[in-house]
Structure formats: C-alpha cells, structure tokens
Amino acid sequence: MGPGTPARRATIEDVAARAGVSRAAVSKVLRDAYGVSDSMRERVTAAMAELNYRPSIAARAMRGRTYTIGIELPDLANQFFTRIVRGATSALEGTPYQIILAPAETGSRLGYRALEALVDRQVDGLIAVSPRVDEDALERIAASVPLVMFGRLDTSDRYDVVAGDDLGGARLALQHLFDLGHTRIAHLTLPREDPDAPYPHSGRLREYLAAMAARGLEPEVWGTQDGADAAYRTTREAIDRGTRATAVFAAHDELAFGAMRALSDTGADLSVIGYDDVAMASHPGIGLTSVDQPGERMGARAVEMLLERIAGRSTAVREVFEASLKPRASTRPPRD
Amino acid sequence: MGPGTPARRATIEDVAARAGVSRAAVSKVLRDAYGVSDSMRERVTAAMAELNYRPSIAARAMRGRTYTIGIELPDLANQFFTRIVRGATSALEGTPYQIILAPAETGSRLGYRALEALVDRQVDGLIAVSPRVDEDALERIAASVPLVMFGRLDTSDRYDVVAGDDLGGARLALQHLFDLGHTRIAHLTLPREDPDAPYPHSGRLREYLAAMAARGLEPEVWGTQDGADAAYRTTREAIDRGTRATAVFAAHDELAFGAMRALSDTGADLSVIGYDDVAMASHPGIGLTSVDQPGERMGARAVEMLLERIAGRSTAVREVFEASLKPRASTRPPRD
DNA sequence: GTGAAAGCGCTAACAG
DNA sequence: CTGTTAGCGCTTTCAC
Numbered sequence: 001m002g003p004g005t006p007a008r009r010a011t012i013e014d015v016a017a018r019a020g021v022s023r024a025a026v027s028k029v030l031r032d033a034y035g036v037s038d039s040m041r042e043r044v045t046a047a048m049a050e051l052n053y054r055p056s057i058a059a060r061a062m063r064g065r066t067y068t069i070g071i072e073l074p075d076l077a078n079q080f081f082t083r084i085v086r087g088a089t090s091a092l093e094g095t096p097y098q099i100i101l102a103p104a105e106t107g108s109r110l111g112y113r114a115l116e117a118l119v120d121r122q123v124d125g126l127i128a129v130s131p132r133v134d135e136d137a138l139e140r141i142a143a144s145v146p147l148v149m150f151g152r153l154d155t156s157d158r159y160d161v162v163a164g165d166d167l168g169g170a171r172l173a174l175q176h177l178f179d180l181g182h183t184r185i186a187h188l189t190l191p192r193e194d195p196d197a198p199y200p201h202s203g204r205l206r207e208y209l210a211a212m213a214a215r216g217l218e219p220e221v222w223g224t225q226d227g228a229d230a231a232y233r234t235t236r237e238a239i240d241r242g243t244r245a246t247a248v249f250a251a252h253d254e255l256a257f258g259a260m261r262a263l264s265d266t267g268a269d270l271s272v273i274g275y276d277d278v279a280m281a282s283h284p285g286i287g288l289t290s291v292d293q294p295g296e297r298m299g300a301r302a303v304e305m306l307l308e309r310i311a312g313r314s315t316a317v318r319e320v321f322e323a324s325l326k327p328r329a330s331t332r333p334p335r336d
Numbered sequence: 337m338g339p340g341t342p343a344r345r346a347t348i349e350d351v352a353a354r355a356g357v358s359r360a361a362v363s364k365v366l367r368d369a370y371g372v373s374d375s376m377r378e379r380v381t382a383a384m385a386e387l388n389y390r391p392s393i394a395a396r397a398m399r400g401r402t403y404t405i406g407i408e409l410p411d412l413a414n415q416f417f418t419r420i421v422r423g424a425t426s427a428l429e430g431t432p433y434q435i436i437l438a439p440a441e442t443g444s445r446l447g448y449r450a451l452e453a454l455v456d457r458q459v460d461g462l463i464a465v466s467p468r469v470d471e472d473a474l475e476r477i478a479a480s481v482p483l484v485m486f487g488r489l490d491t492s493d494r495y496d497v498v499a500g501d502d503l504g505g506a507r508l509a510l511q512h513l514f515d516l517g518h519t520r521i522a523h524l525t526l527p528r529e530d531p532d533a534p535y536p537h538s539g540r541l542r543e544y545l546a547a548m549a550a551r552g553l554e555p556e557v558w559g560t561q562d563g564a565d566a567a568y569r570t571t572r573e574a575i576d577r578g579t580r581a582t583a584v585f586a587a588h589d590e591l592a593f594g595a596m597r598a599l600s601d602t603g604a605d606l607s608v609i610g611y612d613d614v615a616m617a618s619h620p621g622i623g624l625t626s627v628d629q630p631g632e633r634m635g636a637r638a639v640e641m642l643l644e645r646i647a648g649r650s651t652a653v654r655e656v657f658e659a660s661l662k663p664r665a666s667t668r669p670p671r672d
Numbered sequence: 673g674t675g676a677a678a679g680c681g682c683t684a685a686c687a688g
Numbered sequence: 689c690t691g692t693t694a695g696c697g698c699t700t701t702c703a704c
Contacts, residue, residue: 009480011697022675027699035673057456058397059697062680066394068457076421077615082412085439093441098453101437103421105429117434120393121404121457144345228615257619264620279413279564283593284600285621347681358691363683371689395681398696675704680697687692 010051019047030055061122067096069306070118071127072111074104075226078254079278081129083295084150084302088127091300095307097124104131106226112137119145125306127299130200146309148302154198160305161318162298166203169291169323170249173273174211176289176325177247181333182271183217186238186245188231188255191223201251204275208249220245224255231258239268246334247271253278256288260330271331287329294321346387355383366391397458403432405642406454407463408447410440411562414590415614417465419631420486420638424463427636431643433460440467442562448473455481461642463635466536482645484638490534496641497654498634502539505627505659506585509609510547512625512661513583517669518607519553522574522581524567524591527559537587540611544585556581560591567594575604582670583607589614592624596666607667623665630657 012030016023021040028036029044047053057066071088073081089099102118104111111131118126119141126141130151141147142158149161177185187208193199195206205221212219220243224234231250238245239262248270250256256274263270274281277292298321305317348366352359357376364372365380372380383389393402407424409417425435438454440447447467454462455477462477466487477483478494485497513521523544529535531542541557548555556579560570567586574581575598584606586592592610599606610617613628634657641653 012699013697023698024675024677024700025673028674031699033700037673040673054452054456056398056458056697058394058402058458059680060699061394062392062398062682062697063699064680066457076412076418077415079413079415085412089439089441099439100453100457101439103425103435103437105425116390117436120390121402121436122392122394257616261620280593280616283622284597285623286619287621348683349681359682360684360691360693361689364690367683369684373689376690392681395696396683398681398698399683400696401683673704676702678699678701680699682696684695685693688690 009056010053012053012055014051015044015047015053018051019043065124066122067098068121068123069097069099069125069127069303070121070123071099071101071129072104072114072118072131073101073129074111074131075254076103077227078252078276079280080252080276080293080295083276083278084127084129084299087296087299087301088303089299090296091303097307115141124310125303127302127306132199135198146306148305150298150302151200152198153200153203155316155318157316160302160309160316162302162305163318163320164200164293164298165320165323166200167207169275169293170204170207171211172323172325173249173275173291174208176327176331177249177271177273178211178215180247180271180331182247183215184220184245184247184334185212185217186220186222186243186248187251188222188224188234188248188259189251190226193221193223193251204249204251222248224258226254228254228258228261231255232262233258235259235262236266239263239266245270247273247331250274252276253281253288253290256281256290256330257286260286260288269335271334273331277326282326282328289328289331290326292324292326297321345392346389348389348391350387351380351383351389354387355379401460402458403434404457404459405433405435405461405463405639406457406459407435407437407465408440408450408454408467409437409465410447410467411590412439413563414588414612415616416588416612416629416631419612419614420463420465420635423632423635423637424639425635426632427639433643451477460646461639463638463642468535471534482642484641486634486638487536488534489536489539491652491654493652496638496645496652498638498641499654499656500536500629500634501656501659502536503543505611505629506540506543507547508659508661509585509611509627510544512663512667513585513607513609514547514551516583516607516667518583519551520556520581520583520670521548521553522556522558522579522584523587524558524560524570524584524595525587526562529557529559529587540585540587558584560594562590564590564594564597567591568598569594571595571598572602575599575602581606582672583609583667586610588612589617589624589626592617592626592666593622596622596624605671607670609667613662618662618664625664625667626662628660628662633657 102114147159253274274290277290281288438450483495589610613626617624
C-alpha cells in the first residue's frame with residue numbers, strides 16, 4: 001500500500017485480475033459457494049488481502065443480502081432499549097451480520113420514518129421496538145423483510161413478536177403496592193393511552209384499571225409525555241392539585257425518575273414503582289422498586305428469530321418473557 | 337392498492353411508465369434537477385404517490401449519495417453519547433438525510449469494525465465518537481468519506497474535529513476540589529490511559545497529573561474498565577486497600593455512578609466529581625457534581641460540518657467547546 | 673472447476 | 689425541455 005495507491009476501493013474485478021481468475025470465481029469464494037478448488041480459493045483470498053478488498057454492500061443489496069439487521073428505537077434516553085441492543089449485538093457476534101440503529105424522531109407516527117429508512121436501506125431483518133404505527137403499515141413492511149415486533153401485544157402471521165408479560169408485570173407491581181397497604185394508587189403513563197391498544201403501556205394500563213376495579217378502588221391516571229422531564233411536570237401538577245394518591249405506578253423507569261424528582265422537590269411522600277429495571281434503578285441514591293424485564297435475552301431472541309426467518313422459516317413465532325419484581329426503598333407503606 | 341398489488345416495490349421504471357415519461361425525467365424530478373416543466377413534475381409526482389414509490393438507496397449508492405449520515409458510538413449505556421445523537425438528529429431535520437448508528441462492539445480496536453461497517457454501507461458522512469483507532473486508519477477512512485472526529489484532540493487536515501475542552505474541564509473539576517480543601521485526590525479513568533494520547537480521557541488525565549504536580553501533590557490513578565460496574569469494583573478495591581484519597585475525579589459520569597455505588601456500599605466518605613453532566617447526574621437522589629459538555633450543540637455542529645464537506649468544503653475545521661462546572665452535593669469539604 | 677454474460681435500480685452525460 | 693444510453697459492483701444462471 002504505497003503512496004501511489006489509488007484512493008478508489010478495490011472491486012471484485014480488481015481482485016479477479018490480480019488472482020488471474022474471473023469475477024464469478026471471486027464471487028464464489030466470497031460467498032463460500034460450491035465449486036472452488038483449494039488452489040483457487042487460496043489465490044483469491046491472497047489477492048483480496050493484498051488489495052484490502054471489501055465487498056460493496058450497495059452492489060450486493062441490488063442482488064440480495066446486505067448482511068445488515070436494523071433496529072428501530074423509540075428513545076435513546078430510555079436505558080431499557082440499550083439493554084435490547086446489547087442482547088442483539090451479542091447474539092450476532094460471529095455472524096457476518098451487522099447491526100444498525102435508527103432512532104425514531106419525536107412526533108406523530110413515532111418511528112414510522114425510521115422504519116421506512118431501514119426498509120429503504122434493504123436491511124435483511126428488522127426489529128421494531130414498539131413503534132406507534134398501525135398494523136397495516138407493519139404488515140406491509142413485513143411483506144418485504146423479516147420483521148420482529150418488540151413489545152407488541154397483538155399477533156400477526158406476517159411478523160414475529162417478542163414481548164414482555166405486561167399484564168403479569170403490572171400485576172406484580174400493583175400487588176406489591178397493595179401488600180404494602182396502598183389503596184390510592186395513581187398510574188403515570190403516556191398521554192391518551194388506550195387500554196385496548198396493542199402497546200406495552202396499554203397492557204400495563206389495562207391491568208392497572210382491572211386491578212383497581214377488582215378492589216373497588218378509584219383509578220387515577222396521570223397522562224404525560226414521554227421522558228423524565230414531562231413526568232416531572234405532570235407529577236408536580238398532580239401534587240399541586242392536591243392528589244390524595246399515596247403511591248404512583250410509573251409505566252417505565254424514565255417516567256419514575258421524573259416523578260421521584262418531583263417528589264423530592266415538593267417534599268411529597270409517595271411511593272414510586274417503575275418498570276424495566278434499568279441500571280440506574282438499583283443505584284443506592286435512587287433505590288427505585290421496578291419490574292424487571294430481561295431486555296438482553298429479549299434482544300438476543302429477536303435476532304435469533306430474524307436469522308431463522310432469513311434461513312427460511314415462514315410461520316410466525318411469538319414469545320413472551322416473564323417479568324419479575326425488584327423491591328427497593330422507593331416503595332414503603334403509606335404514611336397515613 | 338388492492339389485494340392483487342404485487343409485493344415488489346415500484347421502481348423508477350414503473351413510475352416513468354405510469355407518468356408516460358422517461359426514467360431520466362423521473363430521476364430529475366426526484367433530484368430536483370434543472371429542466372423539468374411544471375406539468376411534468378406534477379404528473380411524475382402523482383405517479384410516485386400512486387405507486388407508493390420510494391427510491392432504492394442501494395441503487396443510488398452505486399452512483400453516489402445514500403443520504404445517510406453514520407454515527408459510530410462507543411457505548412450506548414453512556415448517556416453523554418445520546419446527547420450527541422439528539423443534537424445530530426435535530427440538525428438534520430428537514431434535510432433528506434437519515435442518521436444511522438453503529439454501536440461499537442467491546443474489545444480491542446474499539447469501534448473499528450463499526451466504522452468499517454458504516455464505510456462499507458457508503459454513508460455520505462461519518463461521525464466517529466472517540467474511537468480507539470490509530471490515526472492512519474482514520475486518515476484512510478477520511479480519504480473516502482467526509483469524517484468528523486468527536487473528542488479527538490489531535491488534528492488532521494483530512495478530517496474535521498469537534499471536541500470538548502478536556503484540559504479546561506479537568507482544570508475546573510480539580511480547582512473545585514482544591515477550593516473545597518481536598519489534596520488527596522484520586523483519578524478514576526480507563527485502563528492504561530496514556531496522558532499523551534489524543535483521546536478525551538487522556539487530556540483529562542494529563543491535566544489531572546499537571547494540576548497535582550503543580551501543587552506538589554501525589555497523584556493516585558485508579559485504572560478501570562469502561563462502565564459503571566467496573567468502576568464500582570475498582571473503587572471498592574481502592575477502599576479495601578485503604579486509600580487515603582478524600583475525593584475522586586471520575587473521567588466520566590458512568591464511572592462516577594459506579595464509584596458512588598461503591599462508596600454507598602462501604603460507607604466511605606469521599607467526594608466524587610464526574611464529567612459530561614448526563615441527565616441522571618442532577619437527579620436529587622444522585623446529586624453528582626459534574627463538568628458539563630454541551631453534547632447537543634456538539635452533535636449538531638458535527639452534522640453541519642459534514643453537510644459543509646458534502647457541499648464541497650475541502651479544508652479541515654476544528655472546533656472546541658467549552659466546559660462548565662455543575663457543583664452539587666457529591667462534592668463537599670474533606671472530613672478530616 | 674471455471675468463465676461469459678445478463679441484469680438489479682439508479683444517475684448523469686449527451687443527443688435530440 | 690425530454691429521451692437514450694452507459695455504466696456503478698455484484699450475484700447468478702448457464703455454458704464450457
């Protein structure tokens with residue numbers, strides 16, 4: 001690689017010329033296809049190394065694979081999603097596949113643009129993390145690329161699903177609060193959440209409403225925007241409004257962190273429970289009781305499903321992962 | 337879009353046929369190129385909409401642009417990096433460019449594979465967030481794609497640089513500790529960090545050593561792995577070893593969080609200061625004093641630099657962002 | 673076991 | 689202002 005080396009990347013043509021074989025031959029070596037003599041493989045491999053050859057993903061894409069798995073993520077600030085990515089990454093180690101992430105922009109049809117961008121880039125498999133996208137759009141996407149829906153509670157025979165047991169998890173959370181003696185429990189969740197929609201938060205809300213109703217208790221839903229800041233403001237407003245709640249069940253840990261901040265600022269003494277058990281929840285300064293979801297295992301499983309689809313499976317698979325309670329200092333018996 | 341619609345994506349050919357024009361004409365409309373009549377533009381646009389046409393990124397890549405900006409990230413668990421992404425995303429709003437993220441796998445040559453993956457995918461611009469990659473590799477990459485190095489302290493005329501003022505930031509941190517009366521200050525940083533290397537942590541270490549030396553104080557460097565868990569273990573070991581330090585300056589907030597956990601578990605009373613001021617640092621349960629870096633502005637600026645390069649700039653640019661101290665409860669005068 | 677050739681969807685230079 | 693055409697780098701039959 002002397003100073004005179006052209007900046008241009010080596011192509012399969014260059015490799016073929018160098019090795020004294022045809023382009024097709026090089027392609028076969030590349031794809032480990034049938035019908036290559038050892039001596040040829042050797043020469044070609046040497047030529048590739050000498051030229052620092054790397055196949056063009058774009059050119060490959062025009063014929064088939066890109067060896068790329070795309071993950072659409074709703075919110076990088078939520079550490080639960082990075083657990084998923086970690087699991088997915090480790091499951092892909094040793095394969096020729098590469099993960100790329102597309103963060104969803106905020107706004108309506110959350111995640112649709114990011115999903116589209118990934119499809120446009122012809123990923124070989126797509127993991128969509130609970131996008132607020134209608135089922136038709138997902139079916140359409142699934143028609144052109146293997147798709148794993150993350151956290152989606154509905155079922156389709158076109159795409160696979162990896163989900164947490166949101167109903168069971170919410171039940172654990174509420175049971176924990178009931179056991180401590182709470183009866184006036186608020187639920188902090190995303191705005192205008194529909195308990196019958198197929199989203200994780202919908203399931204948690206549904207179970208919350210059911211559990212409260214089953215005990216003849218009055219539900220109190222605090223609708224907020226996503227993110228700790230919005231949760232902070234919403235919680236403050238509830239306190240300023242003079243809420244009688246003694247505990248708040250946050251739909252995920254980010255929201256719980258915001259709520260805790262508001263409690264600290266106002267001196268209000270409510271118990272808080274979150275969902276996902278992100279790393280910070282167990283920090284001694286925080287001590288947030290949370291419902292754990294095995295994000296790493298879920299991410300790894302999603303990747304496996306994709307690989308199976310790529311390998312030919314055509315039936316839909318759906319796997320639900322159990323949740324478990326991590327009790328900590330943020331939940332305690334009510335004061336009064 | 338009836339049930340008989342083929343799953344195949346519409347191509348430029350289909351659009352041309354539908355609109356009764358040539359492929360070239362469609363391409364021109366697509367690229368907003370010179371020489372299209374209003375009536376033609378209208379017909380073509382209508383045809384694209386009817387067919388739900390989306391250009392193939394792969395095919396475009398073979399001729400030039402992919403309208404993709406790639407960001408290589410070392411660690412998703414570190415919330416500072418998500419600040420960068422947030423800034424980059426917002427700066428790209430309204431442009432046809434899409435961001436994709438490639439998380440670096442852990443291991444040696446951290447980030448090199450992710451960078452390569454992005455180059456292979458022919459991104460139009462590349463932001464590399466402090467990869468531990470030698471300068472030659474970066475120069476080589478920069479020869480084929482506009483590159484912004486994030487946090488890199490060296491300079492190249494091939495790529496642009498966005499960096500924080502690590503020396504100034506470290507100086508703020510140490511001055512703060514000195515002002516409080518600390519003299520035995522440990523520095524918690526990555527393993528075998530070389531104070532003369534061009535990485536952000538190297539600069540912080542260099543300034544730490546200089547500041548201690550300037551006051552005739554003995555430096556105490558705690559080398560750890562990246563991540564809060566490793567920082568926890570390292571801090572515990574230092575405490576068990578009976579360190580006489582009264583304060584620890586962590587090279588970033590993640591490490592500081594781990595250190596705080598260890599202090600809490602052992603009951604040791606050391607002051608802790610971090611770097612980056614991620615969101616959790618200001619949480620009342622944490623109250624971590626930290627050196628703030630304007631991650632969002634830095635990310636946005638990096639994207640602008642890339643866009644300028646794409647538009648034709650060929651001179652190198654280097655911009656350094658000031659750091660500022662955020663004093664909180666985690667730093668206080670030494671006990672003895 | 674190996675090579676020739678077609679074509680994937682698009683852009684850009686050129687001719688009309 | 690519009691259409692024709694030549695590739696971009698690769699995979700994949702299909703002959704040899």
